[in-house]
Amino acid sequence: MSDDADAVTDGGAVAESESAAASGGSGLASLRERDDFVVIATAAVLVVFPFLLIDVFGAIGDLTGFSIGGYSGLPSLVLIYGIVVIGFNLLLGYTGLLSFGHAAFFGSAAYSAALFSQVVPSPLLMVVVGTLVATLLAWPIGFVSIRRSGVYFAVLTLTFGQALYFYALGPGAWLTNGDNGFSDIAAHGLFFGAIPLEAPLTPLYALNSYTVIYAFTAVMMLIAVWVANRIINSPYGLIFEALGENEERVEFVGLNVFRYKLMAFIISAVFAGVGGTMFVIHEQYIHPTTGLYWIQSGDFVIMTVLGGTGSLVGPVLGAFIFEYVANVISGVSLPGIGPIGSLWRFVLGAVFVFIVWVFPRGVYGAAEDLIGLVTGGGGGDDGSEPAATDGGEAE
Amino acid sequence: MARDTTELSRRDVLKASGTAGAAGLAGLAGCTGGGGGSEYPPIGNYPVEGDEVVFGFNVPQSGSYSQEGADELRGYNLAKKHLNNGGGWVDSYENLSGNGVLGKTVASVEGDTATNPDTARQSAQRMINRDNAIMVSGGSSSAVAIAVQKLCQSEKVQFQCCLTHSNDTTGSECVRYSFREMFNAYMTGQALAPVLAEEYGENLKFYQLYADYSWGQTQQASMKKFFTEVGNWTQIDSVPTPLGTSDYSSYLSDVPSEETDVLVLNHYGLDAANSLPQAIEQGLKQDMEIVVPLYNRLMAEAAADSIEGIFGTADWSWQLSDQYSKTFTEAFRNEYNKVPSYAARLAYSQTVQYAAACQRADTFYPPEVIKQLENHQYSNAGLGAETMRKCDHQAQRDVLVVQGLPSDQQTESKLLRIVNQTSRDKLGYACDAGPAAECSLGPYGGENN
Numbered sequence: 001m002s003d004d005a006d007a008v009t010d011g012g013a014v015a016e017s018e019s020a021a022a023s024g025g026s027g028l029a030s031l032r033e034r035d036d037f038v039v040i041a042t043a044a045v046l047v048v049f050p051f052l053l054i055d056v057f058g059a060i061g062d063l064t065g066f067s068i069g070g071y072s073g074l075p076s077l078v079l080i081y082g083i084v085v086i087g088f089n090l091l092l093g094y095t096g097l098l099s100f101g102h103a104a105f106f107g108s109a110a111y112s113a114a115l116f117s118q119v120v121p122s123p124l125l126m127v128v129v130g131t132l133v134a135t136l137l138a139w140p141i142g143f144v145s146i147r148r149s150g151v152y153f154a155v156l157t158l159t160f161g162q163a164l165y166f167y168a169l170g171p172g173a174w175l176t177n178g179d180n181g182f183s184d185i186a187a188h189g190l191f192f193g194a195i196p197l198e199a200p201l202t203p204l205y206a207l208n209s210y211t212v213i214y215a216f217t218a219v220m221m222l223i224a225v226w227v228a229n230r231i232i233n234s235p236y237g238l239i240f241e242a243l244g245e246n247e248e249r250v251e252f253v254g255l256n257v258f259r260y261k262l263m264a265f266i267i268s269a270v271f272a273g274v275g276g277t278m279f280v281i282h283e284q285y286i287h288p289t290t291g292l293y294w295i296q297s298g299d300f301v302i303m304t305v306l307g308g309t310g311s312l313v314g315p316v317l318g319a320f321i322f323e324y325v326a327n328v329i330s331g332v333s334l335p336g337i338g339p340i341g342s343l344w345r346f347v348l349g350a351v352f353v354f355i356v357w358v359f360p361r362g363v364y365g366a367a368e369d370l371i372g373l374v375t376g377g378g379g380g381d382d383g384s385e386p387a388a389t390d391g392g393e394a395e
Numbered sequence: 396m397a398r399d400t401t402e403l404s405r406r407d408v409l410k411a412s413g414t415a416g417a418a419g420l421a422g423l424a425g426c427t428g429g430g431g432g433s434e435y436p437p438i439g440n441y442p443v444e445g446d447e448v449v450f451g452f453n454v455p456q457s458g459s460y461s462q463e464g465a466d467e468l469r470g471y472n473l474a475k476k477h478l479n480n481g482g483g484w485v486d487s488y489e490n491l492s493g494n495g496v497l498g499k500t501v502a503s504v505e506g507d508t509a510t511n512p513d514t515a516r517q518s519a520q521r522m523i524n525r526d527n528a529i530m531v532s533g534g535s536s537s538a539v540a541i542a543v544q545k546l547c548q549s550e551k552v553q554f555q556c557c558l559t560h561s562n563d564t565t566g567s568e569c570v571r572y573s574f575r576e577m578f579n580a581y582m583t584g585q586a587l588a589p590v591l592a593e594e595y596g597e598n599l600k601f602y603q604l605y606a607d608y609s610w611g612q613t614q615q616a617s618m619k620k621f622f623t624e625v626g627n628w629t630q631i632d633s634v635p636t637p638l639g640t641s642d643y644s645s646y647l648s649d650v651p652s653e654e655t656d657v658l659v660l661n662h663y664g665l666d667a668a669n670s671l672p673q674a675i676e677q678g679l680k681q682d683m684e685i686v687v688p689l690y691n692r693l694m695a696e697a698a699a700d701s702i703e704g705i706f707g708t709a710d711w712s713w714q715l716s717d718q719y720s721k722t723f724t725e726a727f728r729n730e731y732n733k734v735p736s737y738a739a740r741l742a743y744s745q746t747v748q749y750a751a752a753c754q755r756a757d758t759f760y761p762p763e764v765i766k767q768l769e770n771h772q773y774s775n776a777g778l779g780a781e782t783m784r785k786c787d788h789q790a791q792r793d794v795l796v797v798q799g800l801p802s803d804q805q806t807e808s809k810l811l812r813i814v815n816q817t818s819r820d821k822l823g824y825a826c827d828a829g830p831a832a833e834c835s836l837g838p839y840g841g842e843n844n
Contacts, residue, residue: 058525067504071525077517166637170607179538179608179638180561180568181512183545283516284549285542290513327517330507339505342456 035233038312042225046218050075050209053324066332072209073282074327076217078320080278083224085303085315087271090228092301093309094237095264096244097146100297101157104141104164105134105269107291109276111168111176114185114286121186121193123216127277134273135266142265146258149247158294165292181287185280190216197281213282220278221316224271228312231267240264272300302348306355308362317363321351435760438840439551440527443759448499450475450746451522453515453533453543454557456507459665460535462693463738467557468505469731470742471532475501476730478750483726484719484775485747490754497753508533512542519543523550529759530555532745535738537561537610544573551840553761555745558710558738560663560689562613565789566830571837572761574768574783576748576776576790577741578822580610581829583688583708584617586794586817591706592626595657595684599628602650602683604643604670605661607635613830614661614688622657631655636662636670643670644677652682659686668697675701690797692736695810702799702810709797710737711777712813720777734808744776762839780819786826787834791819 034040050070058069084106091097113130117123145156168176176182189196190212201210231237239260242250251257280286290296299322307318330344340347359366435441452471455464477483478501481493495501504526506518515533522528523546531547534540534557541564547554548570556564556575560583565575578586601622605615615633622628631654636646647670650658658679662670667687671694674685687694690707713724713734723743727735735743749764752771756763769785781792797811824831 054525067526069525071521073517073520073524166607169638170635173609173612178612179610180563181538181542181545183542283513285513285516285545287512287538287542289511289538326514327521331504331518331521333505339456342461342507344507345457 036226036229038229039222039226042313043222046079046221049078050214051207053078054209066334068328068332070324070328072211074323075209076211076214076282077279077327078316078323079214079217079221080275080282081300081303081319081323082316083221083278084272084275085300085307085319086224086228086312087268087275088300089304089309089312089315090231090240090271091264091268092304093311093315094232094240094244095261096247097149097261097264098154098301099145099157099265099268100154100294100301101141101145101159101161102268102272102300103292103294103296104157104161105138105272106276106279106296106300107168107286107288108137108164109134109273110280110286110291111182113277114182114280115175117185117187121188123187123190123197123281126187126281127220127274130277130280131270131273134269134276138266138269139262142262142269146261146265158297161292161297162294165288165294168288168292176288179288181285183285185284187281188284217278217282220274224274225313228271232312236260236263302352306352306362308359308364308366310361311364311368314362314364317367321363322348325351435758435763436841439761440523440529441760443499443529444527446499447502448496448759449522449526449528450501450503450749451506451519451526451528451531451533452503452742453506453508453518453522453531454742455510455535455539456505458510460510460693463535463558463664463691463736464508466692466736466739467533467535467742469727470735470739470744471503471746473727473730473739474743474746474750475503477726478747483722483743483747487719487722488747488751488775490751491747496750497757497759501750504528506533508535508539508543510536510539512536512538515539515543516546519546520550523547523552528552529761530749532557532742532749534558534741537564538608540564540573540575541568544568544570548572548837551761553749553764555749557741557745558691560614561610562617562830563609565787565834567833569787569789569834569836571765571788571839574745574748574788574790576744576781576783576792577710578708578792578794579789579830580614580617580688581824582794582822583614584621585822586708586796586815587618587686587688587706588621588625589821590796590815590817591622591657591684591686592628594706595626597626597628599626599656600631600654601628601657601659602631602655603633603659603661604636604646605633606638606640606663606666608638610663611635611638611661615659618659618661618688622659628657636666638666640666641669643673647674647677647679650679650683652679655683657684657686659688661688663689664691664693665697667694671698671705672701690811691738692810695799699805699810700802703801705799706814707797707799709795709811711740712737712795712797712811714809714813715777715816717777717779719775723777740777748773748776760841762841765839779816782819784826784831786836787831788836789823789831791823793817793819794822 053070053075061067061069088102091099109130112133113126116129117126141160145153169178195212197213199212200208201212201215303318303322304315306321308314325344325348329347330340333339454467455461477485479495485491485493504522508515519531522531530553532555537559540556540559544554554573556573560579562579562581603615605611619630660670685705687705687707690709695702752764752767753759756767768783771783774780778793781790783790794817795813796815798814800812
């Protein structure tokens with residue numbers, strides 16, 4: 001039980017440090033008003049994230065005897081899933097469409113990028129190709145699925161995803177190497193292989209948690225946040241949000257609901273495609289179970305809801321908690337109880353139930369409320385919207 | 396591939412710079428940095444720092460193979476205990492003292508593969524990068540073993556295969572840093588075909604169902620090859636079923652019962668636990684013989700009422716009466732109060748074999764340890780004489796042909812009887828034939844390779 005508490009505070013710690021980096025002083029208050037505040041705040045978090053996850057958690061682990069430290073590779077993995085769920089949230093959180101087949105875009109991007117790398121071993125071009133394939137695939141799948149709503153939509157997307165999974169595992173094995181997994185990925189470095197992806201970013205021993213692949217992923221993450229932020233704050237994004245709130249009203253206004261929904265679907269697939277490609281560049285490996293299986297699609301849903309559907313970067317926190325529990329907490333050994341091992345899904349489930357029950361707006365929503373409470377109580381003269389609303393309610 | 400030869404791994408750089416840094420500091424302080432003294436360059440997680448050496452035990456702890464994983468873990472922990480304190484096989488291995496390995500205490504980290512290749516890779520990555528594991532062992536599902544052994548090759552960390560039966564593990568997907576003691580689908584075909592030809596006669600017609608993924612595909616191909624060659628049997632058809640199918644009735648009702656003499660169910664674990672009882676229920680047993688190429692305990696237990704007289708192969712059985720099998724079974728029984736499954740023996744054997752190879756090499760330096768294991772001949776793992784072949788890292792060993800016992804003769808620990816221990820001389824294939832023909836192991840790493 002102490003571990004789900006751990007995971008929650010961990011998630012909280014990141015959220016706090018993120019906002020601490022931004023709202024630390026009153027001089028930064030004006031920064032919060034900026035449209036691109038979230039991009040700047042994300043950048044700040046990305047700079048400290050590996051150090052926090054690997055070195056600080058590792059040191060705490062050494063002190064307490066619980067091996068809770070991250071490992072090299074985990075920060076990038078969190079960001080990769082973060083990119084996917086930012087896009088997924090545009091669909092689920094804003095437009096209100098629950099897709100259960102986003103692994104299809106993640107996996108097909110990963111496979112096509114992996115295959116493409118054998119022709120042109122360039123990670124940058126792999127991202128382009130993978131994303132393109134995911135986008136092209138999303139159009140027909142979206143075109144068919146969006147004609148139905150609610151559970152029918154979810155099941156249709158699930159069906160497409162599973163069809164691809166079984167194809168990749170069995171009949172398509174000549175292309176995907178089936179159950180043996182695909183590992184013949186030829187791209188190992190940026191700029192024609194000049195900078196190996198696994199190399200440390202700096203020769204400094206103290207900063208060895210920072211690798212080239214992390215920097216690459218972090219840049220992609222920033223671009224993803226920036227693009228998503230632009231979409232959300234644009235009139236187009238407002239229509240997405242309106243669709244999520246009341247589809248009929250949007251239709252009465254005279255807008256083409258189908259077209260907007262399809263666009264939201266395709267945009268979210270673009271993010272999944274970027275994520276899938278980054279995954280295969282990072283892992284140098286892809287398997288149908290990871291890339292295309294419905295459980296992967298379900299994991300995207302869980303990450304998004306866990307982190308908070310209504311916010312831009314909330315789902316990234318969900319991705320962090322999910323991957324942290326799955327890959328680190330699962331290896332922790334408790335005195336008296338023994339290794340958590342098989343119980344990690346139970347721990348994750350407990351965290352999920354707790355979050356959804358107590359904080360329906362996810363971890364991010366909870367953190368936002370907490371900060372709003374603290375800063376709102378302090379003065380309330382800063383112009384930021386959530387704090388002002390909270391202050392108003394308090395008076 | 397390119398990765399193995401040209402790329403400088405991040406951790407190689409770190410180790411090198413760390414060592415250089417330490418040497419520099421030592422020089423500045425004017426003191427001799429004791430303890431190090433390694434004669435080989437850093438590679439993977441070598442050199443091993445401190446008084447402990449860490450092994451990573453990566454097994455399925457959740458999902459359908461968790462029972463199997465739990466038994467593997469028992470085997471691993473028993474091996475760790477014996478390596479550190481003596482007992483079991485360690486007492487009879489001349490290189491092992493029961494006092495750790497190369498003077499270091501064996502510590503371990505555990506991980507859950509969830510029978511998912513990516514989860515398994517993440518778990519192995521954590522063991523290698525954070526916990527500095529010098530060796531990782533695990534398996535259950537060939538997909539997991541193949542995924543993790545690829546990772547270990549690129550990280551230059553030893554991988555000891557546990558339960559993996561696919562031809563590809565030491566065939567097209569083989570790597571230098573991984574060794575497999577378990578037999579494969581090809582050898583199953585070789586071991587089963589003569590026994591079945593003798594039991595059921597020649598010139599029969601057989602029909603196959605197979606799980607539609609790599610293992611099932613290679614398994615059915617091997618069965619076809621050897622049934623046709625050895626018993627002069629003819630295949631009517633071989634039908635793929637999706638992995639994880641729970642209802643096989645439509646596939647089973649397509650089996651032409653007048654024509655078919657033998658039905659081969661190339662399913663493993665949970666799939667077999669579903670397909671076999673359903674085949675019996677449909678009354679197919681009255682019209683034909685049923686064969687399940689690879690037994691495991693999960694399936695035998697789940698289908699205990701249906702396995703009577705059904706042939707298959709197994710890696711090992713606690714019922715074997717040689718000295719090493721007895722020693723292991725006894726030690727396992729004393730520790731856990733139950734008999735070991737073959738997965739447990741594989742786990743135990745892999746750990747002890749690796750430790751013994753380190754002792755022989757007198758170093759943890761992976762290329763030297765690998766060279767000790769290559770072409771290593773031994774007969775102290777419970778299966779008679781074995782050779783760990785150099786060309787594909789596949790053990791040349793005996794294979795057990797087993798048969799399910801009738802319900803009234805079954806006990807909790809004894810569900811199968813050993814029909815035949817097929818000698819390794821009748822099994823296997825040359826280095827340029829069968830699965831081995833597709834294998835290229837890749838580099839040792841290190842300076843001279």
